[in-house]
Amino acid sequence: xxxxxxxxxxxxxxxxxxxxxxxxxxxxxxxxxxxxxxxxxxxxxxxxxxxxxxxxxxxxxxxxxxxxxxxxxxxxxxxxxxxxxxxxxxxxxxxxxxxxxxxxxx
Numbered sequence: 001x002x003x004x005x006x007x008x009x010x011x012x013x014x015x016x017x018x019x020x021x022x023x024x025x026x027x028x029x030x031x032x033x034x035x036x037x038x039x040x041x042x043x044x045x046x047x048x049x050x051x052x053x054x055x056x057x058x059x060x061x062x063x064x065x066x067x068x069x070x071x072x073x074x075x076x077x078x079x080x081x082x083x084x085x086x087x088x089x090x091x092x093x094x095x096x097x098x099x100x101x102x103x104x105x106x
Contacts, residue, residue, distance in 0.1 A: 011101025014094055018087065025105055034085065039106050040064050045080070056082025069099045 009017070015025070022034040029036070035051040043064055046057030053060075057080055062068060068079070073095045076085040089095050 009097070011097040011099070011104075014098050015101050018089070018094075019098065022085075022087075025102075037102055037105070041066070041069070041103050041106050054080075054082050054084045056080040066099055066103070069102065070095050073098065 019037070022032050024030075024032060024036045024038070026038050027036055031051055035048040035053075041064055045060035045062050045064055045068075046053045060080060070092075072079045072083075072085075073087070073089045075088055076083040089098070
């Protein structure tokens, strides 16, 4: 009897595994290495209150949407030169699941 197909991890699980070390998803936890991502979709980049951004983000002039989050998660330094984020996610399906989770926070 074959084993059932493995269910891919959901966005919440992926966020906890890959992003939560540096980012929170609320405004009550202390700031970590990265800013809170609570309600990030639709927010201007590099403008969260109380977070000190890199020089690259200090000059950012865009609003976070699905496409920009996808591009950023694939290669942060290519999108925002001077970004401090070292994480890269090459798998489109993983990025999509994380972005869907972030959208749920709005």
